[in-house]
Amino acid sequence: LKIPITTSLCPSAIIIVYSRIIRRHLGKATLVALLSSSTGRPITSVAWQTTAAFVPCRSSSSLCRGYYTLNLCKEFRLYSNMSDESGDKVMSLKETKEIDAVTSTADDAGIQVKKVKKKRRSKPFGWRDKKKKKGVNNGEKKERVKNYRKDNSDEEQIPHGGSYAHPDMKEISLLTKVPDMEDTLDESDENSETSSQGKFPKRKVAMLLGFKGSNYSGMAMNIGMRTIQAELEQAMYRVGCISKSNYGFPSKYSWSNSARTDKGVHSCAQVCSGKVLMIDEDWEVVRTEINNFLPPDIRVLDIVKTNRKFVARTYRDKVRYMYLLPSFILRDRNELRDIFTKQGCPDNGRFAKDPLSETELAAIRPQLLNYRIDKSQMELLRNALKSMEGTRYFHNYTNGKSWTDKAAQRYIMRFEALEPVIDENGVEWIPTQITGQSFLLHQIRKMVCMASEVARGAANLSVIEDSFSQRKMQTSIAPAQGLFLDMSFFEQYNNDKRHNVESPILWHEIEDTSNAAAQRIQKFKETTLMKHIMNEEYNEGNFIKYIFVQEFKFDADEAYAPLITNDTS
Numbered sequence: 108l109k110i111p112i113t114t115s116l117c118p119s120a121i122i123i124v125y126s127r128i129i130r131r132h133l134g135k136a137t138l139v140a141l142l143s144s145s146t147g148r149p150i151t152s153v154a155w156q157t158t159a160a161f162v163p164c165r166s167s168s169s170l171c172r173g174y175y176t177l178n179l180c181k182e183f184r185l186y187s188n189m190s191d192e193s194g195d196k197v198m199s200l201k202e203t204k205e206i207d208a209v210t211s212t213a214d215d216a217g218i219q220v221k222k223v224k225k226k227r228r229s230k231p232f233g234w235r236d237k238k239k240k241k242g243v244n245n246g247e248k249k250e251r252v253k254n255y256r257k258d259n260s261d262e263e264q265i266p267h268g269g270s271y272a273h274p275d276m277k278e279i280s281l282l283t284k285v286p287d288m289e290d291t292l293d294e295s296d297e298n299s300e301t302s303s304q305g306k307f308p309k310r311k312v313a314m315l316l317g318f319k320g321s322n323y324s325g326m327a328m329n330i331g332m333r334t335i336q337a338e339l340e341q342a343m344y345r346v347g348c349i350s351k352s353n354y355g356f357p358s359k360y361s362w363s364n365s366a367r368t369d370k371g372v373h374s375c376a377q378v379c380s381g382k383v384l385m386i387d388e389d390w391e392v393v394r395t396e397i398n399n400f401l402p403p404d405i406r407v408l409d410i411v412k413t414n415r416k417f418v419a420r421t422y423r424d425k426v427r428y429m430y431l432l433p434s435f436i437l438r439d440r441n442e443l444r445d446i447f448t449k450q451g452c453p454d455n456g457r458f459a460k461d462p463l464s465e466t467e468l469a470a471i472r473p474q475l476l477n478y479r480i481d482k483s484q485m486e487l488l489r490n491a492l493k494s495m496e497g498t499r500y501f502h503n504y505t506n507g508k509s510w511t512d513k514a515a516q517r518y519i520m521r522f523e524a525l526e527p528v529i530d531e532n533g534v535e536w537i538p539t540q541i542t543g544q545s546f547l548l549h550q551i552r553k554m555v556c557m558a559s560e561v562a563r564g565a566a567n568l569s570v571i572e573d574s575f576s577q578r579k580m581q582t583s584i585a586p587a588q589g590l591f592l593d594m595s596f597f598e599q600y601n602n603d604k605r606h607n608v609e610s611p612i613l614w615h616e617i618e619d620t621s622n623a624a625a626q627r628i629q630k631f632k633e634t635t636l637m638k639h640i641m642n643e644e645y646n647e648g649n650f651i652k653y654i655f656v657q658e659f660k661f662d663a664d665e666a667y668a669p670l671i672t673n674d675t676s
Contacts, residue, residue, distance in 0.1 A: 266355025269328030271341045273355060279333055307347070307384040311361070313411045313419060313597075314339075315614060315624065316377040317631040319404040319639055321588075326368040326377060328357065335405060336364065339379070342400035348383040348393065357381075365419040365595050366426060369548070373591035373639070375408075375632040376614060380419035406631065409624035411610055413600075422600045425520060427542040429593040430555050430585070431640050434527060434535040435475040436654045437484055437563045443658055446474050452655065459656050468648040475651065476533050484562055485524065485537075491558040492522040492539065494571050503580045504554055505547035510577040517550070519543045530641040540593065549584055556585040565663040581666045583657060586649045591636050594628075 266272040316339070324332035328340075336357070344354045353359040365378040387393050390410040397407050450470045452463060463471070480488075502508040502515040509515070525538040539558075541551055557574065560566040560583075574580050594615050601611040617625045644650055657663070 264356070267328055267357060268330035269332060269334060269337055270355040270357075271337050272344075275331065276337070278331075307386055309382050310385045311380065311382050311413050311415050311417055312390070313413050313417060313612060314379045314381070314407060315409040315411075315628070316379060317375040317406045317408050317628070317635070318373065318377070319636065320368060320370070320372045320374070320591075321639075321643065322404065324370045325372070326364055326366065326374070335368075335377075336362075336379075338402060338405055339397075339407075342397050343383065345400045346393070346396045347386045348397070350384065361418075363419045363421075365423045366592055368592060369587060371587040373636050375628055375636055376592055376594045378419045378423065378595045378597075378612075380413065380417055380422075408627045408631065409614065411612055413612075417600065422597055423595050424598050424600075425542055425544050425596045426546075426592065427540060427594040427596070428546070428551050429591055430539045430541070430551060431589040431637065432537045432539055432555060432559065432585075433589075433644065433650050434480040434537060435478040436559055436650055437480055437488070438475070438478055440564055440658065443654060446471060447655060447658065457660075459660050461652070462655050462660070463648065463652050468651060471651060472645075472648060479535050480527060480537065485527075488537070488558060488562040489524050491561040491568060491571060492524055492541075494568055495519055495522050495554055495558070499575045501547055501550055501554075501575070503574045503578075503582055504550045504557075506549065508547065510579075515547070517543060517545060517547065522554070530638075530645075532641065532645045534641065534645070536641065552585040552587065552590060553582050555589075556583050559585070560657075560663060560667075565657070566667045570667045583661050586653050588643055588647075588649045589640055591632075591640070593632070 268275065270276065316335070318335050320326075320335070322333070323335050323338075326335045328334050328336045340349065340354070340357070340362075343349045344351075349360060360382045362381040363379065365380075366374070368374055368377065383393075385393075386396070390412070394407050394410050401407070450467060452467050452471070457463075496519045498516060498518045500510055500515050501517050502510050502512060505515065519541065521540070521542040523540055525540065527535050527537050529535050539555060541554070557566070557571060561568060561571065570580075574582065596615055597612040601613070613619075613622060614624055614628060616622050617629050619625060
């Protein structure tokens with residue numbers, strides 16, 4: 108409690124109260140009477156101050172001597188922080204040891220101090236006590252989950268089941284040579300763990316990948332499966348970018364994938380982030396070394412140093428996929444049925460996964476290669492793709508989602524069909540590009556299938572609108588061989604979240620010829636991915652099998668009929 112003492116003729120003084128205990132036990136009336144008698148001034152009111160900010164006396168008189176400081180619990184003092192006219196400071200009273208001595212000291216100064224005994228409040232039964240009681244069950248304490256970063260025990264930690272560091276992954280060693288964790292240790296790894304002079308610094312980077320997913324079970328690690336992430340981790344370990352203690356534990360080096368591509372899906376712009384050992388000051392050298400240990404269908408296209416908070420999955424603003432659609436699946440339904448029927452390929456108990464034999468494919472393929480889409484069909488396809496843009500519920504374009512599920516809502520920024528291209532085998536392909544914030548499982552392939560159904564006359568545009576309603580609709584799925592990840596965007600990171608020491612992520616600027624990474628993406632896309640998809644279709648006939656199933660196994664008339672309303676009035 109600080110009391111500004113003045114000798115001016117002002118009728119009252121300003122009282123600042125800091126303690127809530129004083130306010131609770133004394134009250135305004137008692138405090139006013141106490142201060143009036145102690146200071147000899149007519150105190151009229153007390154201003155309660157809850158903050159600790161000090162408000163000085165605004166008296167214009169130069170006779171301000173100091174401030175009375177009254178602590179009702181411990182001591183009574185008189186501080187002087189202002190000088191009088193002679194320059195001498197007012198001396199403070201001696202500090203008393205006990206609260207009983209406060210009364211006698213205060214009487215000399217003319218202040219009556221009342222001793223207030225503070226009552227100890229009983230501790231309520233809080234959530235911490237409940238948590239302690241819950242943890243003890245029949246005298247048995249719950250085992251605490253150990254933190255592998257702070258665990259210094261000798262217990263052996265088991266690597267991720269999808270990493271090649273796991274012993275069970277040696278079963279697929281015929282596909283990929285798995286290093287022996289007990290005998291293999293690179294020199295760079297020894298230096299990073301044992302030698303302080305040769306220890307490599309660890310940096311957070313963004314890594315751009317391009318791969319063909321035909322021989323892999325998706326991007327992310329999967330137990331007992333051959334994945335892109337497992338191949339990349341093994342190559343980084345052999346180079347020295349990942350230490351031996353972190354090999355097989357992606358969370359230890361903060362690994363993150365911007366997109367989770369499905370089995371068989373390709374990519375030319377998959378972005379990963381993680382903390383890697385900087386084995387060389389030039390990231391181009393690091394990229395080359397990693398590519399030397401990767402399979403030929405996986406390439407690291409660029410490495411960019413980022414800030415420590417960068418996460419590829421959360422910092423990505425939007426993503427663009429491309430789907431290559433052969434024109435012959437948009438052919439008239441009657442013409443397609445005649446082609447399959449003349450070759451002796453009707454539906455007679457065939458399996459949907461492998462409906463046609465190699466002989467039947469060889470006989471049907473020449474009749475479909477030379478088909479070209481006309482302008483009316485192209486316009487209908489573009490209108491169907493355009494109708495799927497915006498924020499909609501795509502519960503009918505994935506698995507396990509209902510119309511009431513908020514997770515089924517997605518925002519499609521753009522869905523368009525580019526100009527057709529013809530491959531070296533004479534097949535016409537229609538590249539379709541879809542841009543959005545995120546996508547559900549099988550969403551893009553189901554959307555392409557629905558748009559192609561409209562373009563070839565199996566459905567109309569009203570069916571697409573009905574698929575976004577609360578009705579449950581049976582939708583088919585297009586082959587995975589035509590889909591690949593085209594580009595990942597990090598515009599918000601480039602504008603706001605990037606420090607001056609890091610380089611911006613400008614992989615989408617393909618028009619800039621000086622951007623070497625963007626040129627590598629375009630080259631990998633045109634010469635590797637698109638060419639691979641076209642040759643794969645010519646050799647395997649995945650889209651021919653797909654259109655056969657759509658005509659003879661999937662009854663489009665029955666699936667879409669309940670959603671098509673006709674006016675009978």
